[in-house]
Amino acid sequence: MRRFVADKAKTLINRSRTTCSSSSPITTSTSVLQRLTSSSSQSPAVLRFLSTSSDSMASDYSSTPVTLNNVNPKVLKCEYAVRGEIVNLAQKLQQDLKENPGSHPFDEILYCNIGNPQSLAQQPITFFREVLALCDHPLILDKSETQGLFSADSIERAFQILDQIPGRATGAYSHSQGIKGLRDTIASGIEARDGFPADPNDIFLTDGASPAVHMMMQLLIGSENDGILCPIPQYPLYSASIALHGGTLVPYYLDEETGWGLEVSELENQLKTAKSKGINVRALAVINPGNPTGQVLAEANQREIVEFCKKEGLVLLADEVYQENVYVPEKQFHSFKKVARSMGFGEKDISLVSFQSVSKGFYGECGKRGGYMEVTGFSPEIREQIYKVASVNLCSNISGQILASLVMSPPKVGDESYESFAAEKEGILSSLARRAKTLEDAFSSLEGVTCNKAEGAMYLFPRINLPDKAIKAAEEAKTAPDAFYARRLLNATGIVVVPGSGFGQRPGTWHFRCTILPQEEKIPAIVSRLTEFHKQFMDEFRG
């Protein structure tokens, strides 16, 4: 039966590949699986919109003009599992628990579906918040009480930042790329990180990394014939953005057996296949450290990737938002720009975009929506087009811009805040490393589960060897086997994970993504709930 589903998925993938000029292979295969899962999830998602009219049926809207038949088909095609059906169910259960405590076999929902550290009680870095508050309300900067409330270096930094903003106006639209002085700070931070020059005119500040990724997809995708090479598994922002822009996702599979290795031979094969189908592959997206896989690329591997992009004329889209999240001593983050420059490739040799976000790192300031992309190796005419697209939305939010400058230029030895800052940072990162290890060990000890190490990022992506009987039950429930497992897990334990089918996976394999973010003191309980659930699940379906 497992083979049946796997074969079915393969057939669907192959079928879509043969007609690939009109649809993305992986998007199609993913959405096929997701369509299977969505029928059972329809109700909670729909219910959420009907609080004032819960008796309504869709047909009551028959006189309104927009229907599933005339909405943009690209929107229909787009999927985003990180906030998909399992999360909708979780929100419903949370509401249940609030209204009827004791109505489920757990007393809280544990959101392990999304890299959102502060939602799980991680505290913000004090220095960053001090500076943001002072920039929000500069009138207090000169008041004596302020000295007692804020660190001296946060006050000094707020003054410096305000001096960089024309008219000190934190409430004004900035330059479309972001405030020049903040881009100077970020460029210096990149130089310090890489040991190679960075130009503030290459920096585009954005509301988190997502809009930056959309901007590049918008630039590169003109039609379904334009393809983007994306890792499988991948963070579904990529598949969603490619679907919304009407392009084709060209998958390359990461090799689970070698710790989610990225093989250039796989890139070459997939590129060749895509080309033979008339796809014009424009770019290679690489997520390093990996999401959902947690792998950190070796420098030698990065060099091969740069060579490949150079040789094949591909833009290298480097998602480097987890650059500060590396947990193993044997690995280190190297930016693709540093790697390319150290190979002797200059500004005019390779087109490279690096994405960074304030949502990740040890600070995890997701709600601030700050980030930037560093755009190198594009001609002035193309830069002008990127600038124009940025201009249509005027600018990113100024608090996010300020925070992006702070994370690239934190307190230094000798600053008043340095010690407390360093302690906060070290406390978070070492705890994340411990949590990653504990959860990895827990997953690995489960029957039929293998789990690669989280070298970096914020996730584990364990593989579950599901019994045939479970796969059959999933099919009967019209859901993907991994979604079936995730749903059972949620209903039994309150733990929210994302099924692997939301990220893509080799046909016939099943995974889920679980963040390493729950509070450390809760981890033992999570491990025991999970272990108990898994044992019962396997007992129920073990053949």
Place this chain on the structure above:
Amino acid sequence: MRRFVADKAKTLINRSRTTCSSSSPITTSTSVLQRLTSSSSQSPAVLRFLSTSSDSMASDYSSTPVTLNNVNPKVLKCEYAVRGEIVNLAQKLQQDLKENPGSHPFDEILYCNIGNPQSLAQQPITFFREVLALCDHPLILDKSETQGLFSADSIERAFQILDQIPGRATGAYSHSQGIKGLRDTIASGIEARDGFPADPNDIFLTDGASPAVHMMMQLLIGSENDGILCPIPQYPLYSASIALHGGTLVPYYLDEETGWGLEVSELENQLKTAKSKGINVRALAVINPGNPTGQVLAEANQREIVEFCKKEGLVLLADEVYQENVYVPEKQFHSFKKVARSMGFGEKDISLVSFQSVSKGFYGECGKRGGYMEVTGFSPEIREQIYKVASVNLCSNISGQILASLVMSPPKVGDESYESFAAEKEGILSSLARRAKTLEDAFSSLEGVTCNKAEGAMYLFPRINLPDKAIKAAEEAKTAPDAFYARRLLNATGIVVVPGSGFGQRPGTWHFRCTILPQEEKIPAIVSRLTEFHKQFMDEFRG
């Protein structure tokens, strides 16, 4: 000669209309005019990106893969004049002035191109900033010094808001539509404004109004056959967004002679014409109060518009971001939702989206990127699609969300901040009204210039009857006549306005948009500089 240009523009418009199924009539006509202007503006825009390699030529990038020939053609088509060539020139002149004071016949650049009040020294509303600072750094809420620095009601409000945020985590991603408690506050504010119920589940908080407009365009536009009725002149976010999403802008002309009146007969004619060309018109965009025109629609007119949308099955996209900017006693803002509900149209009778922003109003918090759309009259399935698209970007920034709740729920009589808040608000709005009147009178007194009243919003859109000789000179300079005038104005006075061709205008008429935002004490100097320039310009070209 003027007729020649006008005829040429008309021919181009007609030509594009006859082939209209493959391109937008107005986008094409606009971009034709803008293409005329762009050759002369190429250099400053390009120069801005070359600070580290100013000797580079585009050809040096010959080995990079992205070129104007293979970039997404929709991006090439998109134009956004509010930050276009004149602004690029202004930034260059500003740099000149910094490096060589006295190098131009003025000592500062006056940015009247964009509704960005705080960039022109408008101060933020104190209460709003107090609350934002406290939410950014809640650790100080309990400190005794805080009582001395912040108003009691801002502290109380910050506590209330933090209580509405799960885990008090202002650094966490929120629900994709925004924090539920803040949406409750906004819905109450809408109810208080309209006297009709509002549902928090209808609110989608966004990073300013622009992403909300993009989201709706993305939903409605599947191909170039999908059309959106847009006013001409229009705020170019609409033309840009339609171009980026590959749809067709179906223009309807506002009637300058009747104070930029919106005639339903014009809507009917344009709809008919578009239909006859195979365009499937999906929505009507209305900007009220008007941008760039400043008109405030009469309620009776709004009723006709609602009737028209209902009859023709169009989504009504109501840009209501200037709802608090009305300057004349004879006009009042009415939301389209209030108008529709007062006509008896309920949730299931009409599809209506209202856009609001924290960038406008009397607060002008552009840099905070806060806003929302209220989405009514869409079936649950379609709402789910909108929710999915919102989810892909996770959420809007939390400070912007908080601010959106504050502008819809400001201090009330009896609150500690009420008097200072009311004084700040009244001070700004009355000053804006005076500035609007002074500038309107100044424009109207110029030779060959007529200027409608700014009833609302932040702009005047005077019409210039340019002498034939000026039109000829513009043609020789390969620029649109209004861009020629705006460029001369900038070079002579440092005043930055946006040529009417960036908004669309009746062929053969020429305008520019000028904000009413310069500091009041600077207005007399602006008027005299402008008057002197205009006199000299007319003397030079009067023929």
